[in-house]
Amino acid sequence: MILSRRSLAFDIAIGAALLAILALLPLLFPSKALVDFMIRGAALALFATSLNLLVGYGGMVSFGHGMFFGLGAYSFALLMQRTGMPIPAAFAITLVMCAAAAFVIGLVCVPLKELYFAFLTLAFQMLVHSLIVLWVPLTGGDQGLRGGIPRPPFLGVHLVNQTHLYLTSCALLLIGLVLIHHIVQSPFGYALRMIRDNAARASFLGVNVLRVRLIAFVLAAVFAGVGGVIMSLFVSGAYPEFAYWTISGEGIFMIMLGGLNSFLGPTVGTVILLLLNDLATRFTEYYGLTLGIVILLFVLGLRRGLLDGLIGLWQRHAALSKADA
């Protein structure tokens, strides 16, 4: 319990220390592949962690979370291409748009029971995806949004420079993680977990169940949108695949891989899945087949995430040594 009573200041200190370490990384290992990997990782880790706010802490298995990732990527890229506004402004408007979309979709989905909720979020995701594919004049349709994203410098940050983009991505990831951690440890986070464990009891105790779940849905969408923004900057555009159901499926698998009961589980899962992805695409063109088999082995064999498993082992070990003493 001592761990969970850490203050925000402590989280920020850890975040700053990690940022310093991540900033040194490209200096120690100057490799473009590493930087690219880290930027992609930052985008997807933020996405997976935000999804875990729903799945792990809220017990709401969303199978359509990718739509907010796609929405973030598309609205940011479009705002930058069409209006030429400063990057922070486009970033802020993108987050507001993600929140608004999540609010409307959440109003419909949030009251539903778990399987219904999973499928309905998936259905909305496919609606967003088909809108992106069909609305060719705005989004470029199947081909994706191309033509690059203009990147005017702001506050001394030049996102044209890959190192600056890398540092910005890491900073956004760490800020996002600190904020999500703070949310999870706040009274709101406890209410969310209580609803997951027993919604009826929570509502008897005066918690407005639907409101808490809706707020969680909107918050998760905003952080997923930040992930989408990082991704759109990385690929200099946006592709319909960002809003496709496979992204949501991968998000769920990342959570499962790393462990949904550990705060950093989704981040660990992201790194594992990205490594797996790069490895699989190097050796075979049948990435789906490989991933599918890995998923089955994992789900039917291990049945828990890596970090969850390790923490479980460590706790059991600690309990045993205490029993000995």
Next chain:
Amino acid sequence: MITQATGGLIIGMLLFLVAAGLTLIFGVLRVINFAHGSFYMLGAYFALTIFQLTGSYTLTVFGAGVATALVGLVFERLFMSRVYGQNVLLQLLVCYGFVLIFDDGVKILWGPEFKSMGMPAAFRVPPLFIAGGVVPPFYLFLVGTTILIGLTLWLVIDKTRLGKTIRAAANNANMVAALGINTSALYGLVFATGGLLAGFAGALAAPVRSLTPGMGFSILIESFIVTVIGGMGSIAGAFVAAIMIGLIRSFGSLGFPLFTEGLMYLFMVVVLIAKPTGLFGREVA
């Protein structure tokens, strides 16, 4: 008008067959089979191969149905049965894994490009003109066959002893098991039936739709919308809702080509708000 209506009816019939399996499986097992669209896709590809080998369309429909039923049985016995009653997350991931495997499997066995089976010889006749619309004879066959399958399904579930057992298991599986009925075998049978229906749908769709490795997923979403509108677990509801969605699709593409899909969702949202259990759904415990 008539052309649009029959076009919509065709989509509706295929949706019904897929959605009926989905809703049957959900009704009995309380599991949503996210891999159900893949069964439909496999049915269509099985049909393609059987038709190319034998040239007989009757054999094709039955062969594709039975083969897909077998896939459903194996899928349930070896994999899904291991995650019943567990976290939804695990069920979702098993299905997700299989969708990926099936899609890539089809790419490996049949190739990634669009395929088309071609119309069976018996239906290569001039279209009928009904009330000013053009109706290919195969459409009539498809509608007739689907209604026949639907009626059979209804008779089996409503009138036979087996159907009674299935309905009882949907209500209270533990009690049925306590009465000495092998519910595991029953679950396998339900999945096989779902596979059979999806296989039939695939075989019936093969002559009129092009075959691609991703074809399963779009029909999965639509048939899910159908089951939500009709009410989860209700086969009659699936029938009515499938026809509605089919008609919305075909007429919607006339009026708002960009927003046809949006129209379906809008309809679903309206139904969900007005009657959260669906048109024919009962309150599930």
